[in-house]
Amino acid sequence: MSLVRCDKTEAWSALRAHYESKGRQFDLRTAFAADAGRFDRFSVQAPGVFADLSKNRWDASTRALLTGLAAECGLEARRDAMFAGEPINLTEGRAVLHTALRAPKDAPPLSAATDAAIADVHAVLTPMLTYAEGVRAQAGTQFTDILNIGIGGSDLGPQMAVLALEEFAHPKLRFHFVSNVDGHDIAPVLKRLNPRTTLVIVASKTFTTQETLANANVAREWFTANGGTDVGAHFVGVTTNIQAAAKFGITTTFGFWDWVGGRYSLWSAIGLSLAIAIGADGFEDFLGGANAMDEHFRTAPLAHNLPVQLALVDVWYRNFHGFTSRSVAPYHQGLKRLPAYLQQLEMESNGKCVDVDGHAVPFATSPVVWGEPGTNGQHAYFQMLHQGTDVVPVEFIAVKTPAKGHTGRYADLHAKLLANCLAQSQALMQGKPAAEAAQESPPTASRTIAREVIAEHRSFPGNRPSTTLVLDALTPRTLGALIALYEHRVFCTGALWGINSFDQWGVELGKALCNELLPRFESGATDGLDSSTAGLLTKLIAK
Numbered sequence: 001m002s003l004v005r006c007d008k009t010e011a012w013s014a015l016r017a018h019y020e021s022k023g024r025q026f027d028l029r030t031a032f033a034a035d036a037g038r039f040d041r042f043s044v045q046a047p048g049v050f051a052d053l054s055k056n057r058w059d060a061s062t063r064a065l066l067t068g069l070a071a072e073c074g075l076e077a078r079r080d081a082m083f084a085g086e087p088i089n090l091t092e093g094r095a096v097l098h099t100a101l102r103a104p105k106d107a108p109p110l111s112a113a114t115d116a117a118i119a120d121v122h123a124v125l126t127p128m129l130t131y132a133e134g135v136r137a138q139a140g141t142q143f144t145d146i147l148n149i150g151i152g153g154s155d156l157g158p159q160m161a162v163l164a165l166e167e168f169a170h171p172k173l174r175f176h177f178v179s180n181v182d183g184h185d186i187a188p189v190l191k192r193l194n195p196r197t198t199l200v201i202v203a204s205k206t207f208t209t210q211e212t213l214a215n216a217n218v219a220r221e222w223f224t225a226n227g228g229t230d231v232g233a234h235f236v237g238v239t240t241n242i243q244a245a246a247k248f249g250i251t252t253t254f255g256f257w258d259w260v261g262g263r264y265s266l267w268s269a270i271g272l273s274l275a276i277a278i279g280a281d282g283f284e285d286f287l288g289g290a291n292a293m294d295e296h297f298r299t300a301p302l303a304h305n306l307p308v309q310l311a312l313v314d315v316w317y318r319n320f321h322g323f324t325s326r327s328v329a330p331y332h333q334g335l336k337r338l339p340a341y342l343q344q345l346e347m348e349s350n351g352k353c354v355d356v357d358g359h360a361v362p363f364a365t366s367p368v369v370w371g372e373p374g375t376n377g378q379h380a381y382f383q384m385l386h387q388g389t390d391v392v393p394v395e396f397i398a399v400k401t402p403a404k405g406h407t408g409r410y411a412d413l414h415a416k417l418l419a420n421c422l423a424q425s426q427a428l429m430q431g432k433p434a435a436e437a438a439q440e441s442p443p444t445a446s447r448t449i450a451r452e453v454i455a456e457h458r459s460f461p462g463n464r465p466s467t468t469l470v471l472d473a474l475t476p477r478t479l480g481a482l483i484a485l486y487e488h489r490v491f492c493t494g495a496l497w498g499i500n501s502f503d504q505w506g507v508e509l510g511k512a513l514c515n516e517l518l519p520r521f522e523s524g525a526t527d528g529l530d531s532s533t534a535g536l537l538t539k540l541i542a543k
């Protein structure tokens with residue numbers, strides 16, 4: 001598994017030269033005018049997801065150089081090592097096998113480690129799906145509400161997916177997600193729930209996470225204080241630490257394995273709330289969609305491999321153009337938690353400053369990933385995307401067909417939604433020169449300002465890049481494919497940068513300091529603290 005860090009390749013130097021000679025001044029408008037086939041040439045159809053990459057600042061020569069970079073870095077070998085269950089998460093000495101979580105039982109053999117993992121997966125998946133179906137069978141009677149308590153990967157994935165697949169969810173069940181160690185999160189939820197008809201899922205890979213255990217304790221206390229008697233029937237655990245869950249008093253637990261990273265765990269028992277929402281068949285479809293994307297990633301040549309191509313554009317923008325962030329704009333309300341989910345996936349995976357050998361990397365890694373559902377973003381921060389001083393590549397996600405039943409009065413909304421989506425990528429790219437703006441008659445209120453001055457305010461630089469992903473419909477299968485696509489893209493950028501995308505040491509220091517500070521909130525002791533922390537502590541605990 002030889003991995004060459006991107007900056008140590010010949011392709012990297014060639015890309016530097018290419019950026020200076022062509023990339024820096026690349027203009028999308030000129031590129032489209034010169035090539036009527038640009039859309040076809042720069043589109044990729046992967047299972048469940050179509051991608052239009054043509055509104056990006058690249059041409060065939062850029063793409064060839066970038067694809068050469070992937071080859072020279074040894075990306076394919078690295079990918080194969082992941083699928084084969086090699087311990088590529090070196091700092092934790094673990095394999096990275098979330099792909100095994102969605103492999104069918106009879107998947108063709110890949111390696112002894114992967115085959116064993118797939119067998120283990122199905123030994124848990126089958127009873128978990130039976131359990132989910134059992135809960136669904138009692139929906140509206142025994143169970144009305146499902147409360148998932150977890151944080152990070154044990155919250156963002158299930159929450160995002162349950163929201164996204166609302167159309168497919170059991171109509172007699174309501175879903176709630178509590179993550180923050182803040183009474184303002186859990187209290188309003190518990191206020192609405194009846195302990196007799198609530199199922200609490202305590203989701204934690206480690207079962208040691210402060211926030212989750214604190215909230216689980218609050219929920220159990222609420223349950224017994226409000227007449228709940230059978231904790232075993234109303235609390236279920238999903239964790240790799242079955243002993244800790246048992247100690248908590250949980251008798252039903254679905255396990256998973258240390259080779260499942262928290263932010264890659266939605267496909268494991270961590271997805272129990274989703275399985276209850278959409279049922280065993282729906283969950284199998286979700287896994288199937290992801291598996292189809294896995295197969296695409298594993299077998300498609302680099303030049304036609306969607307996760308690879310997206311990652312290469314990311315590297316081009318981050319390391320050559322120097323763009324610092326990427327905005328995700330899903331034009332589907334169901335995907336409203338997708339940006340938050342992607343923040344963890346990408347920034348926790350690739351927000352690193354040393355490579356796998358512990359050497360400081362001399363280039364930028366993870367961008368800031370952020371966003372909001374489409375038109376809401378348009379009326380908030382798109383001003384900056386169109387006219388701000390920073391260039392922020394935007395990722396539009398369009399869904400062709402709305403949910404069933406969105407006919408009649410809702411049909412018109414969908415056309416407007418999609419027209420907005422297309423108009424934004426068009427506007428970002430086209431821009432509007434000041435000379436053109438000067439031809440327009442200025443709004444009445446600005447008639448006192450010189451025409452050429454107001455034209456400057458009303459012009460758009462354009463040439464702002466975007467990618468548009470298209471799903472035919474938002475279904476368990478396409479959502480599975482979309483999420484797997486993002487996972488593999490993050491894997492590819494991490495691999496090219498030569499970093500370990502599968503650890504998260506950066507969260508540890510804050511956790512340790514929190515544990516040291518907590519007793520001081522009782523004692524008030526400030527010895528050894530810097531004056532800011534001491535001053536703030538004193539202010540926060542003052543009677």
Ligand SMILES: O=P(O)(O)OC[C@H]1O[C@](O)(CO)[C@@H](O)[C@@H]1O
Pocket residue numbers: 151152153154203204205206207208209212262263348504507
């Ligand atoms: O599932 P757990 O073990 O409670 O961890 C929750 C989250 O905490 C983190 O470890 C970060 O602190 C994430 O990687 C993880 O998803």
